Amino acid sequence: MTATGADREAAGSTTRGYWWWERRRSVALDVGLALVSALECGLEGVEFARNTGIPVPVGVVFGLLAGSVLLVRRRWPIAVVLVTIAMTPAEMGFLMALVGLYTLAASEVPRRITVVLAGMALVGTFIVTWVRLRQSVAEQADFGPGDWYVPLMSVFMAVGLTAPSVLFGLYIGARRRLMESLRERADSLERELSLLADRAEERAEWARTEERTRIAREMHDVVAHRVSLMVVHAAALQAVAPKDPAKAVRNAALVGDMGRQALTELREMLGVLRTGDALTAPAAAGAGAVPLASVRRAAVAAAATAASEDGPRLHELEALVAQSRQAGMTVELSVDGEARPYPPEVEQTAFRVVQEALTNVHKHAAGAKTWVRLAHRDAEVAMQVENGPSDSAAADAGLPSGGNGLVGMRERVLGLGGVFVSGPTDAGGFRVSAVLPATHPGLSGA
Structure with missing residues (x-):
């Protein structure tokens, strides 16, 4: 030296x-x-x-x-x-x-x-x-x-x-x-x-933090909604089993279906992560001249692309709302404008916002009436989930909350250049609103 x-x-x-x-x-x-x-x-x-x-x-x-x-x-x-x-x-x-x-x-x-x-x-x-x-x-x-x-x-x-x-x-x-x-x-x-090495280390640490945050957010979105519905149905099953065995059987079947769906989504996400690891190892072993950092960046990008392509779409909102209705929630879905395809990242983010908002209603306002609104505009897509006040007897379903739901939604929306607003309403409920651009320079076109 x-x-x-x-x-x-x-x-x-x-x-x-x-x-x-x-x-x-x-x-x-x-x-x-x-x-x-x-x-x-x-x-x-x-x-x-x-x-x-x-x-x-x-x-x-x-x-x-x-x-x-x-x-x-x-x-x-x-x-x-x-x-x-x-x-x-x-x-x-x-x-x-x-x-x-x-x-x-x-x-x-x-x-x-x-x-x-x-x-x-x-x-x-x-x-x-x-x-x-x-x-x-x-x-x-x-x-x-x-x-x-x-x-x-x-x-x-x-x-x-x-x-x-x-x-x-x-x-x-x-x-x-x-x-x-x-x-x-x-x-x-x-x-x-030396300065470049320090900056590279900072960027690498930032990238690792961002990747951990992204994986945690995806795991939260996949697990929280399904498990919340499963807990709600399990509580309903426990309440109606002595009085209405037939309804108890239907609730049990719904719990099983939701558990299988949650396992399927978890398996798909873990498969994407394993694919990224599999891409990294052979490339690093077979192409010794290729920098490992470049291979890992490519693997992460491929994993992110795969996750966005395999993620949910806006046309699945009907099924998502139906699951909440089956759990006993009164949900109204309204769609304004003509539906059209969006980049995968936009559709997945919009779906996750609605999903997380419904999950929060299950957690904190069980029994409250909920309105889900989706609007297709010229250069953007907007969504809003609003719930009214819940019955005092069913104000909280007793589900644990890590406080990361709203933070994750905000990060997703702001990451695509959108606008996110959440807060209580004058009527005593809660409202979550988000607006996403239909296209974005960093996104693949529809």
Whole structure:
């Protein structure tokens, strides 16, 4: 695993402590270069003292001090180059000139300053070389080169002492900046990948939660209505068995039919879930290059599609209302508009809303008169289930309630872009209303 920028910065900070140097080897290198440069300038100071007439010790000390300036090349590269240019007439500090120009070109100093100082060093070297060569040619009478010799050799010397150092320094500086840019991009990419991984984990957790919620909602819709009716019929069977054995037999038969229907729906739902698992395992085993997450998403989508295609439809509302009537509930069903097919998700959601509303009536308002209204409109389908006040003696059938019925209905309707409203009526009953769009961008067309 690569270190991030913060880790590298923290590691770099631990190596600091030598003024402007970051590493010990940098200190050793600069100290060594400064010693060699001071020694060179000290030796050249002897010749400088003889040419200028100053005492030799003064020339040597001057050379040692000037050459040791190379020690601060990383901190003040401009100062080092300026000292080098100033020492050019004395023909001292060739090593300092080479290293100083290289350091200046490789540093973060603006390019225009680098060009100006390099140009000054080039001109200074050219002038000194020109003067020295002319003096040498004049002193040697038997050596008579052409007029081209002095300027050409001066250009060669000036370019040879300045251009290589500057060009190499520019290359090293550009390479250093490129590496730093690549490290920053790598750190940025690592942070982005970490952020994407966190977001992917959040999305995966959200998807798992949504899938668990969907399965729980489907199980609730399948079981609650059938079992509620079974409990109502069982209570009626217990009440009428001693008085009307024939009616008790009919109620017992209804309880058996509803139990078988509940088992059938549960079996179908579990079959859909097993189908999703079966799709996941062979695909993951047979296609090793296919990501498991993609296979699972495809399996979940297939399971959801299968569940919606095998789910109930609006034309089954008559049978649903008939079952409630057989349980002793007074239910009126009215349908407005011309019936037409809708996407499976819309029909299944509409059916489940009516089913859950009737289940709640069985649970909490047994014996209350109920009205089921279905309206087919141009771009939507609306449904409403309203019950009146129940008899005080039969106000509650004693069925357990988890409080998830209305929440599940709302989630279903809002998930399709519809509107859901529920609440008590002024007459003392309860009303559940929902409106679903006939088509939706996320749904398959009818």
